[in-house]
Amino acid sequence: MKVTTTLIAAALACGASFAEAQAVQYAGGKTTFDGKCVVCHQAGGKGMDGLAPPLVEYPGKYAGTDEGRRHLGHTVLYGMFGPIKVKDKSYNFKMPSFASMSDAEIAEVLNYVVFDLNAQHGSAKPFDAEQIKALRASPVDGSAVHAQRESVVKSLGL
Template identity: 35%
Template sequence: MVGGFVLNRWHANRTDLGWRDYNDECGICHHGGRGQANETPPLFGRIDQIAQTPEGKRYVMHVLLNGLSGPINVHDQEFSWSMPNFRNLSDKKIARILTWVAQQGQTASPPHFTAEDIAAERSHHLSSEAVREERERLDRRQPLP
């Protein structure tokens, strides 16, 4: 019985457009959402928490639209790599990716991203360093996971 539930959830995740988009665009670097030590930070269990506030949600969208240059600290580990921007992706695709990743956390009501949310933030062209500074400001107010 449990095996059937797990198999159904596995199948549902792989037929979800958000999963497909994530896998195509993000999965290779973020290793299925779990990250890679000394290389890329984990996403699962973090994005849902960060995006609980309007400022955090805006920051997460800025990361995908503008990229992010390290160093950043996640779970007491420093990551110094640079993430490229994904501005070339459609607003719908970015919204699906962020919504799917947020759903992989432990938050009871994970944040939902819409194409309209992404379109509204697309006009804010920021450098990847400015996005890191945005992260630092958020982290000073309330430590980010």
């Protein structure tokens, strides 16, 4: 009886893992996130107090506007530094540039963040490699990305 109970519990645990895996629309983006972003932004994009902000709400809202989409792409491409606030918490993080990643990889990781980590993403449409390629054509530095963020936050009333 004890063995049967253990087997049932194991099967249920595998089923939960399988269901969670099915919920991910952008598996390539998750793989990239887990390999490059999770060390600071933590599993599931929950963030790290004082260092890296959570990615489970604002990116979904940003992705619904052209300015917000530009900001998200520039953040991954060129990094960002300087103090920011997300809700009532402050972060002072120097996000590195990930410009060495391909346009497709950046689009996939942004799609993972916007659509898989954010329950609310409104009318946002997926990123594609062409959009990232266009952003590369007008490089900016991390301080400009920080200023861009302030504008996006203000325009969205966050």
